[in-house]
Amino acid sequence: MLLPAEKELRAVLARFADARIRHDLRPTGRSGRELEDASRTLCVVTGTRSVEEALRAADALLEQLRADRRTATGTTQPLAA
Numbered sequence: 001m002l003l004p005a006e007k008e009l010r011a012v013l014a015r016f017a018d019a020r021i022r023h024d025l026r027p028t029g030r031s032g033r034e035l036e037d038a039s040r041t042l043c044v045v046t047g048t049r050s051v052e053e054a055l056r057a058a059d060a061l062l063e064q065l066r067a068d069r070r071t072a073t074g075t076t077q078p079l080a081a
Contacts, residue, residue, distance in 0.1 A: 004045050006065045016042045
């Protein structure tokens, strides 16, 4: 599986979070479709089949990217989010 770029992964996560919040606050047909689309995109980007799996996979990918960045820069301290 190809790993998504960190910027792309963060953008997809932000889109999902925004859709989830909007749908939770004011559920409409449109907000439901937007949430479905954002959920599907998140699953495709992470190579998973459910939102729960996708969120776990996204967390793992972001941690891997942080570890790779620390290794590349020789930094052992955590970077600010």
